[in-house]
Amino acid sequence: MDRLLPRVLFVDLTRYRFWVEERPELFRDRLGGTGVGIELLWERCPAGTDPLAPENPIIFAVGPLSSLFPLASKTVAMFKSPHTRNLGESHCGGRTALALRLAGYGALVIEGRSDVPVYLAIHGDKVYFRDSRALWGLSSSATVGRILREVEPGSGYRTILRIGRAGESRVSYANVIAETYRHFGRLGLGAAFGSKGLKAVVISGKGSIPVAQVGRYQKLYRALHDKAVRSELMRKYHDLGTAQNVGPLNEIGALPVRNLQAGRYDEEPAFTGERLAQGYLGRRLACTGCPVACIHLAALREPHPIEPYFYKTTFVSYDHEPLYALGTMLGMEDAEGVLKLIDAVEHAGLDAITCGVVLAWATEAFHRGLLSERDTGGLAPGWGDAATYVEMARRIAARRGELYDLLAQGVDAAATRYGGAEFALAFGGNEMAGYHTGPGAYLTYLSGARHSHLDSAGYAVDQEALAQGRSLTPEELARALFQEEARRQVLASLVVCFFARGLYDPETVAQCLEALGSEWDAASLARLGEDILRRKHAFKVREGFSLGALRIPGRVAETPTPHGTVDPDWLRQALAAMSRLLHGEPS
């Protein structure tokens, strides 16, 4: 481990102070990223803290591989979630990891609350609190980025993290946007920013990182680079991006459509990866240090509303998840409508997945008469009506009126007031992702530490089982997902992108760490992964979470998956098995 990694920068927004603490043992034992983040959260977040209180710490952490190895491109954010009120953890690519690491830190902890809106500028060892009153209230998060690009130094080696209106008004699933097109998307980091009066964080760094064994390092780097460039992953995600999942999921009937009233469109959606690439792809981008470049921007050319013969081109980043949540889940038919809606949600600074599920719930509730036009403020949400959804997203971000104020807290809050819990598609308080593949997907949503599809990728287990024509017992499924989630804790501590999981098998990880002067082997890494996972679960339990008390919405069992109908009792058995594993039963 190099001498820079264990440096933790603390910022107190209440007293406008900052200081650095050296934590070599912490980084030695927990690597970095999620492993370090959860320990800092345990240390700094008292039990029962209100997620919007000054005491809630916002922790950003990178790891030993960050900036040094290919695809070590992610930063982990750790906080108490304003959305689920327990563990808040979110990962983001872009340039944040490089900037933080080369500014000379392994982690950044932001605490307190400023009584005037500020933004933080961190340039190497200099930290500035800057007045952001002129930025507060701007209608678009993109404008904030544009302004900060002009007034702050560090072009080419900096990150600009900012919130939109939704974060300012503390929508519980407001996101933080990095480099315009990447996000700390889920669980409401944006609301935590907003509650601290923090509009943005700019970090720049271009220092050097010493390497313990230079020869080994150079060789390993080249081998991993070559492998990544030649991999199937590279072709798949570079060509079409994650949007390539839309078509195949629709074909097998695993794509949630119209609030999961169906698992497919009769005909292929107009916004599959292929069709978007052909009709709209305008640019590809990569996170820093990544050869894949999976980020795809659509160029949307629209006539100017006032000036004739004048067009404006908007760039919209598309991925599988927003295409599902703001596309199929809302019964959208045309690609342009989906792209416009994604763009609006982005500018408002809302988590696209939760926003889409919330709008889908509202549409169904409206159709069933649980909501009236009095509640919606005169709007009549209907499947495929992009213009109405754009307006609703704006009202959610502004929390205008009782309905939108509740929708700003997720489907559970809205269903508690208006009814319709059986089709309110949240698990553990977090809205579902775009996979209706079978029991694996649902066990991940329910039991994953972040209630995110990426926690243990049960959807992949479903698809694999489908291909092999086999089905797992509840215990087998729980074990498989526990092991996968444990393994991902190591990746998230290094911190490498989950797309690179095939590249970074435990032996390779141990070699990389050895070249950097740390001793690990496959067995000690496996133990670490399980340990981190249990530490996260224990934090949630401390905050009142219980696997046994989870709600399984009835809709899940109504719409068949490729594995047939999902049985809630079967899921409960799997949850019981998962609970035993999380409480220490050997895996």
Next chain:
Amino acid sequence: MARRLSVVDVERCVDCLLCALACARRFGEGGLARSAIAVRSAGGVERGFVVVVCRACSDPPCLAACPVGAVEKARVGVKVLADRCIGCRACVAACPIGAVAWDEERGKPVICVHCGLCATFCPHGVLALEEVGGG
């Protein structure tokens, strides 16, 4: 024939910085402190990128500007004699395209030596070594 690093197709640049990180690895270190190549967005990432690196001028303004003769002509481009350099930054100001990078840790300039390492790590065909006449 001598070869010069050239930006051959900037439209395909994805802003991954693999080039800049490779350049710093020439010195067996990570990071960007001693990287001679930089990538910047052309006013927002959606507008594309500018790759900033030495063009190997035949009559280099950076060399002419150095008050102590610490920038020398090389077979291609220039060479910085770090032990002679007093860290005045005159070369930085003189380069018309901003291609003299500054190593903050050592207080010395970094200028591309046209070795081509960055091009071998650019996955998208943006950079290449090109033959140049003379030398």
